[in-house]
Amino acid sequence: MSQLEVQQVSVAYAENIVIQYLDMDLEAGKLGCLIGPSGCGKSTLLRAIAGFEPVREGSIRLGGREISRPGKTLPPERRRIGMVFQDFALFPHLSIEDNVAFGLRGWSSGKRRTRVEELLRLVGLADRANAHPHQLSGGQQQRIALARALAPKPEILLLDEPFSSLDAELREQLALDVRGWLQKEEMTGLMVTHDQGEALGIADHVGLLHQGRLLQWDTPYRIYHAPSHRFVAEFIGHSRFLPGELLEGQQVRTPFGCFARKVDGIHPESASGITCPVDQCGQMGRRVEVLLRPDDFLPSEEGTLRGKVVERRFRGAEYLYNVELADGNRIQCLAPSHFAYQPGEEIALLSTLQEVVVFDGERAVLE
Amino acid sequence: MKPFSPWSSGAITIALLLSLPLLTIVGFLFSPSGGVWSHLVDTVLEEYVVNSLWLMLGVGTGAAVLGISGAWLTTMCQFPGRRVFEWALLLPLALPGYIIAYTYTGLLDVAGPVQSGLRELFGWGFADYWFPNIRSLGGAMTMLALVLYPYVYLLTRAAFLEQSMCVLEVSRSLGRGPWNTFFRVALPLARPAAAAGLALVLMETLADFGTVQYFGVQTFTTGIFRTWFGLGEVAAAAQLSALLLGAVFLLLALERWSRRKARYHQSGNRHGALARYPLRGWKAVGAFAACLTPLLFGFLIPAAQLGVWSWERLDTLVDDAFLRLLGHSIGLALAAALLAVAIALFMAYAKRLRPTPGARAAVRTASMGYAIPGAVIAVGVMIPLAWLDNAVDGWFRQYFGISTGLLLSGTLFALLFGYLVRFLAVAINGIEAGLLKIRPSQEQAARSLGLGPGEVLRRIHLPLLRGSLFTALLLVFVDVLKELPATLILRPFNFNTLAVRAYELASDERLADAAPPALAIVVAGLIPILILSLSISRSRESQNVAT
Numbered sequence: 076m077s078q079l080e081v082q083q084v085s086v087a088y089a090e091n092i093v094i095q096y097l098d099m100d101l102e103a104g105k106l107g108c109l110i111g112p113s114g115c116g117k118s119t120l121l122r123a124i125a126g127f128e129p130v131r132e133g134s135i136r137l138g139g140r141e142i143s144r145p146g147k148t149l150p151p152e153r154r155r156i157g158m159v160f161q162d163f164a165l166f167p168h169l170s171i172e173d174n175v176a177f178g179l180r181g182w183s184s185g186k187r188r189t190r191v192e193e194l195l196r197l198v199g200l201a202d203r204a205n206a207h208p209h210q211l212s213g214g215q216q217q218r219i220a221l222a223r224a225l226a227p228k229p230e231i232l233l234l235d236e237p238f239s240s241l242d243a244e245l246r247e248q249l250a251l252d253v254r255g256w257l258q259k260e261e262m263t264g265l266m267v268t269h270d271q272g273e274a275l276g277i278a279d280h281v282g283l284l285h286q287g288r289l290l291q292w293d294t295p296y297r298i299y300h301a302p303s304h305r306f307v308a309e310f311i312g313h314s315r316f317l318p319g320e321l322l323e324g325q326q327v328r329t330p331f332g333c334f335a336r337k338v339d340g341i342h343p344e345s346a347s348g349i350t351c352p353v354d355q356c357g358q359m360g361r362r363v364e365v366l367l368r369p370d371d372f373l374p375s376e377e378g379t380l381r382g383k384v385v386e387r388r389f390r391g392a393e394y395l396y397n398v399e400l401a402d403g404n405r406i407q408c409l410a411p412s413h414f415a416y417q418p419g420e421e422i423a424l425l426s427t428l429q430e431v432v433v434f435d436g437e438r439a440v441l442e
Numbered sequence: 443m444k445p446f447s448p449w450s451s452g453a454i455t456i457a458l459l460l461s462l463p464l465l466t467i468v469g470f471l472f473s474p475s476g477g478v479w480s481h482l483v484d485t486v487l488e489e490y491v492v493n494s495l496w497l498m499l500g501v502g503t504g505a506a507v508l509g510i511s512g513a514w515l516t517t518m519c520q521f522p523g524r525r526v527f528e529w530a531l532l533l534p535l536a537l538p539g540y541i542i543a544y545t546y547t548g549l550l551d552v553a554g555p556v557q558s559g560l561r562e563l564f565g566w567g568f569a570d571y572w573f574p575n576i577r578s579l580g581g582a583m584t585m586l587a588l589v590l591y592p593y594v595y596l597l598t599r600a601a602f603l604e605q606s607m608c609v610l611e612v613s614r615s616l617g618r619g620p621w622n623t624f625f626r627v628a629l630p631l632a633r634p635a636a637a638a639g640l641a642l643v644l645m646e647t648l649a650d651f652g653t654v655q656y657f658g659v660q661t662f663t664t665g666i667f668r669t670w671f672g673l674g675e676v677a678a679a680a681q682l683s684a685l686l687l688g689a690v691f692l693l694l695a696l697e698r699w700s701r702r703k704a705r706y707h708q709s710g711n712r713h714g715a716l717a718r719y720p721l722r723g724w725k726a727v728g729a730f731a732a733c734l735t736p737l738l739f740g741f742l743i744p745a746a747q748l749g750v751w752s753w754e755r756l757d758t759l760v761d762d763a764f765l766r767l768l769g770h771s772i773g774l775a776l777a778a779a780l781l782a783v784a785i786a787l788f789m790a791y792a793k794r795l796r797p798t799p800g801a802r803a804a805v806r807t808a809s810m811g812y813a814i815p816g817a818v819i820a821v822g823v824m825i826p827l828a829w830l831d832n833a834v835d836g837w838f839r840q841y842f843g844i845s846t847g848l849l850l851s852g853t854l855f856a857l858l859f860g861y862l863v864r865f866l867a868v869a870i871n872g873i874e875a876g877l878l879k880i881r882p883s884q885e886q887a888a889r890s891l892g893l894g895p896g897e898v899l900r901r902i903h904l905p906l907l908r909g910s911l912f913t914a915l916l917l918v919f920v921d922v923l924k925e926l927p928a929t930l931i932l933r934p935f936n937f938n939t940l941a942v943r944a945y946e947l948a949s950d951e952r953l954a955d956a957a958p959p960a961l962a963i964v965v966a967g968l969i970p971i972l973i974l975s976l977s978i979s980r981s982r983e984s985q986n987v988a989t
Contacts, residue, residue, distance in 0.1 A: 125890060151889040158890040164883035168905045178891030220887075227891065 077136075078103040078263040079124070079231055084133035084143075086116070086123050093119045094287045096133070101231075101280065106257055106264040108274035111284035112310070117267045120284070121233050124265065125158055126151035138230045157224030157232040157262075161239055163216045165208040171195070171219055172204040178227040194222040197256055214245045221253060225260055232257065234266040238273065246270070250277050271311055275299065283307050305434045308366050313395070315406050319365040319433060321440065327431050329365050330402050331380050335430045336440075363433040363440060369395055371428045372408035374416065378423035382406070384416050398424065449792035450801040456785060457804035460811065460863050463822025467687060470680035470825075482678055486665060490682075494661045494689075496579055497586070497654070498644050504587025505643045508736045509594025510636055514624060515733055517602040520718040521726040527733040529975035534740030535592040536967030538924045538941070540652020541960045543585045544948035545744040547656070548751075550576045577657045585653055588740035590646050594639035596974070601635030602628060634703040641697035645690055649815035651927035652945055662686040663817045663927065670931070676825060683818040694813045745964060751957030764958060771940040771962075774854070775922040778861040779869075782918045783911055785862065786869035791899075794877055805870060812867035816860075820931035823860045827851035857932045864928060865921050869914040876910025877903075916969055923966050 079101040086094040094116045101107045109117040122128045124135055126148055135143040137156070142149045157178075165174050175194055179187045195201040198218040200211075208216055217237060224232055237253070238246040254277040257264045268274050274281050275295040282292040283306075291303045302308040305316075320328040325336045372380070374396070382398035385405070393409045396416065400406065408424060416422050433440050515521070516528045534542075550556050550573075557573055560566065575581065629636075651663040662682060670679040721729050789808060793801045811819060827850040835846045850856055880903060888898045926941045933942065940959040947956035 125886070127886060127889075150894070151886070152892045152894055154890075156890050158887060160883040160887060162881060162883055164881060164887040166884065166888075166902060177888070180892060223887075223891070
């Protein structure tokens with residue numbers, strides 16, 4: 076059952092339309108992540124769900140209850156939401172315990188104490204109950220902010236770039252912890268982030284927003300491997316586009332051979348990568364663009380594709396190479412950093428492509 | 443958006459009421475005043491203008507030299523006593539101009555300790571030597587420069603701290619010496635801040651009444667008094683006020699403009715570790731002397747003299763009259779401060795809840811009074827209240843045959859209203875700054891946890907604002923305690939405060955008798971200085987943390 080239903084929602088500040096006709100569903104107990112370039116409207120969407128912004132069109136339903144429609148915005152305090160902010164927003168005049176208990180109004184004092192203890196244990200800060208926010212580190216403060224938001228058992232937990240003010244190492248650990256806590260509390264969550272690694276790593280569903288539109292709302296795997304828009308493909312991970320032609324029988328001709336086309340995520344039966352060498356491909360077809368990821372190629376002695384390294388970037392475990400092919404097209408490839416090729420060196424590449432995603436203009440070719 | 447909000451419309455109503463004095467003064471620009479005005483123009487106006495200009499030039503120069511050199515030495519150089527001077531250079535701000543003026547008069551006149559000492563030392567007779575007369579234009583310049591330079595010091599110091607890290611080190615790494623760096627880099631960068639401080643000094647100079655009146659220097663403020671009380675010419679006094687107001691608004695515009703410019707002149711936001719120039723030998727002595735001079739003459743000597751006089755009058759310190767005076771002053775200042783804080787809280791909230799153009803304009807209007815000289819505000823308060831009193835009185839006499847007399851003018855109501863007009867800005871600034879520190883996300887977190895707007899106010903804002911509210915209360919309290927000209931004009935008959943009594947006794951040449959009330963004012967005046975010094979030492983701590 077859908078816990079959160081966003082239907083045809085538009086949000087605007089005065090004349091400036093920030094979100095246009097957006098549809099989105101989130102099942103109970105799942106974690107959704109919204110990503111996109113700054114100014115794409117992802118935070119505005121979150122604030123509309125929280126009730127801080129009215130919707131101009133459409134409706135938002137939470138747990139089956141309508142909470143927003145044009146002209147009617149249920150105030151935030153009556154939505155039963157939990158919210159976690161980038162700057163933690165702890166109340167500096169209250170102790171950690173009182174911060175966590177803040178939303179537990181109308182609970183008996185015994186139940187309240189049990190719940191606060193339970194949450195402090197969950198986030199691993201049971202021994203700091205009497206401390207004040209300024210005595211905690213940034214990561215600890217964010218843990219308390221999460222505990223505070225989870226305490227009243229809200230219908231949904233909304234997280235607005237919750238980890239962006241923490242340093243990278245802490246961020247990764249906390250993101251995984253949050254995922255665990257949400258599962259343990261059987262809580263539905265929606266998080267806005269600008270870190271795609273974080274989104275792909277912990278979310279059940281990832282939504283990519285661009286200029287107020289939700290381009291794709293999908294599993295992390297499909298967001299990466301079956302992007303529906305060219306923008307999604309460009310925004311997530313590294314991507315290169317080469318010219319290609321759409322042939323009969325779900326075949327795509329590229330400068331270095333024919334491939335099976337990925338049709339909306341259904342894997343074609345052929346698993347051998349290149350179906351035939353480029354000179355044996357069929358007749359001319361519709362012109363398209365083929366998406367290539369760096370993990371589609373490997374430098375290898377057995378490779379048939381030859382190119383020259385024009386640039387390399389060290390990334391720790393691996394190098395990211397920029398390779399120019401004989402026809403002047405450039406592709407990227409990843410290789411373990413134990414073997415280092417020098418810029419200018421000729422290398423052979425082995426294609427590990429199974430099937431390819433092709434674009435006609437902005438949209439992926441699906442039919 | 444709701445078309446009507448009780449918050450904004452309340453704020454706008456208050457702002458309109460508070461701008462009544464100002465509107466009255468400006469309104470009089472367009473009303474004829476007959477022969478008095480042309481008489482003033484023919485006779486004294488030129489003297490007012492010339493004296494005011496000289497005073498501004500002298501005080502401005504003095505304050506700029508003292509303030510900028512003090513700021514540079516304490517932020518950029520290392521010498522013995524630097525850390526003490528850093529806050530001690532603010533102390534002269536605790537002395538109102540009229541108090542330092544009469545203290546130096548007592549010190550320097552013919553019978554005072556300085557001249558007596560000189561005569562004894564050299565065996566001179568009374569007419570054998572020349573000694574500068576403190577009760578002159580030059581004397582007034584010196585007195586005001588000594589107590590007003592801290593404005594320049596404060597703002598310039600902040601500017602030096604902002605720029606310290608990046609630009610100055612570049613200049614030094616490029617081989618410029620300290621003096622060269624000061625004149626070619628630091629000073630040009632700090633110029634907007636110094637100009638803003640200077641504009642404040644000049645505004646205070648124009649607003650000063652006690653000093654110039656005591657020294658017999660005719661300026662706009664004394665002219666307003668004379669025209670009002672001496673000649674009984676309301677319209678002419680109002681028109682003089684309007685002229686003075688024009689000058690003040692020019693300065694205010696300069697200050698605003700400088701502050702805006704100052705933003706662009708900030709080269710970075712890191713305070714960082716600052717390598718101060720270590721001063722040794724005669725250089726250290728010079729820096730020490732340069733900082734000690736304004737502190738010595740602007741605070742230590744006059745405060746010591748007041749202490750000595752008060753000690754001599756120890757018996758009057760505890761007598762009933764003095765206690766009554768103290769009670770009046772404290773009660774009045776407390777009432778004004780509480781009112782100001784309550785109103786300021788209301789207005790600042792209205793603006794935060796709904797920052798409509800109306801609410802913003804209301805807050806700006808209500809904050810304008812701080813720039814207006816007390817004498818001008820007093821005239822602006824008196825005229826409409828007296829008119830209202832007369833109207834009510836006439837109406838009652840016509841229909842009921844009874845006279846209501848003065849209901850508002852000449853009562854504590856008028857006095858409190860005048861104080862509110864003048865000092866509300868102090869409370870508003872403090873509370874707005876406090877509100878800014880409460881992040882919107884904290885409000886939103888509370889809302890998302892189930893609290894309505896009213897509860898958010900009670901459970902989040904008020905506890906977090908407690909410090910700001912208390913500071914605002916203290917600042918208004920002290921300002922009211924020190925205020926002389928508005929109190930002098932607006933007070934009820936025979937109602938005395940510390941400031942009024944000190945001024946009256948000094949005017950009667952009972953200098954030593956004036957010391958206890960004056961000392962009480964100075965002690966109260968130290969409170970805001972203490973708050974400022976604390977914030978300075980706190981900024982220094984955070985500087986140390988950053989290193």
